[in-house]
Amino acid sequence: MEVKGRGTITMYSEDSNHGMSENNNNNIRKMRNLVPVPVSLEELKEYLREEFGKDEVDVDYINALMSNYKSNPEDWEKYIYYDPHRYTRHLVDDGNGKYNLMLLCWSEGQSSSIHSHSNSHCFLKVLEGQLVETLYDWPKVGEENECLQKQQVVSVEENQVAYINDAIGLHCMENPSNTDTACSLHLYCPPFDECYTFDERTSRRQVAKVTFYSIKGIRTPFACLSSEEARRLKQEAKN
Numbered sequence: 574m575e576v577k578g579r580g581t582i583t584m585y586s587e588d589s590n591h592g593m594s595e596n597n598n599n600n601i602r603k604m605r606n607l608v609p610v611p612v613s614l615e616e617l618k619e620y621l622r623e624e625f626g627k628d629e630v631d632v633d634y635i636n637a638l639m640s641n642y643k644s645n646p647e648d649w650e651k652y653i654y655y656d657p658h659r660y661t662r663h664l665v666d667d668g669n670g671k672y673n674l675m676l677l678c679w680s681e682g683q684s685s686s687i688h689s690h691s692n693s694h695c696f697l698k699v700l701e702g703q704l705v706e707t708l709y710d711w712p713k714v715g716e717e718n719e720c721l722q723k724q725q726v727v728s729v730e731e732n733q734v735a736y737i738n739d740a741i742g743l744h745c746m747e748n749p750s751n752t753d754t755a756c757s758l759h760l761y762c763p764p765f766d767e768c769y770t771f772d773e774r775t776s777r778r779q780v781a782k783v784t785f786y787s788i789k790g791i792r793t794p795f796a797c798l799s800s801e802e803a804r805r806l807k808q809e810a811k812n
Contacts, residue, residue, distance in 0.1 A: 608634055610641045614648035618666050618674065625671045635696060640734045644700040651790040652676040655754060660685065661786035672762035679755040684747035687721065687773055690739050691765035697735045702748060702755030704729045709743040712776035721773050743771060
């Protein structure tokens with residue numbers, strides 16, 4: 574899969590070549606009037622599968638589609654599993670292998686590491702609470718032992734959608750509240766099982782495995798499962 578032109582995901586290609594694709598807020602606001610309004614998470618899943626079944630998928634269209642869904646806790650309560658020591662990732666839909674849709678649960682004060690996105694398009698919608706995104710530049714050659722450079726810090730409020738890819742930069746997400754939990758819905762296209770994490774003080778990177786705490790509302794039988802393992806178990810269940 575590769576990006577050809579501004580904001581377009583072209584499906585079925587073997588290679589990844591992602592250029593920068595910034596969301597234009599005016600375009601997204603206009604497009605929100607042209608795309609469906611999912612009345613439930615299940616309906617959102619159906620619309621997403623329909624869109625990703627096409628040869629080309631527009632980034633702004635997916636952003637608008639996710640924005641049009643208004644969070645309803647009854648839709649996603651079965652995916653909620655909190656862990657006091659880390660945020661948790663829960664697979665909602667594997668998108669026929671084209672994308673992963675997942676719900677993340679953030680206990681009070683929890684945050685992610687600074688990380689990349691393995692040449693994936695990444696959409697994030699806050700379902701409950703608030704998240705803070707800190708965006709960083711990629712470390713340049715020769716800066717491996719220097720601090721990462723911050724681009725900006727942005728608050729993502731309930732029902733807002735954010736977008737990032739590796740051409741935009743690195744980021745970390747945090748639940749800034751010391752009293753309230755937060756939940757967020759994420760779509761990654763294509764799915765990935767590992768990414769880079771970074772030390773803010775030294776810019777040093779390491780490979781981190783991406784795993785699931787639960788799959789479609791069912792706690793994983795082991796500590797966590799990767800995307801590949803989740804797909805394998807799903808196929809075995811069908812057989």
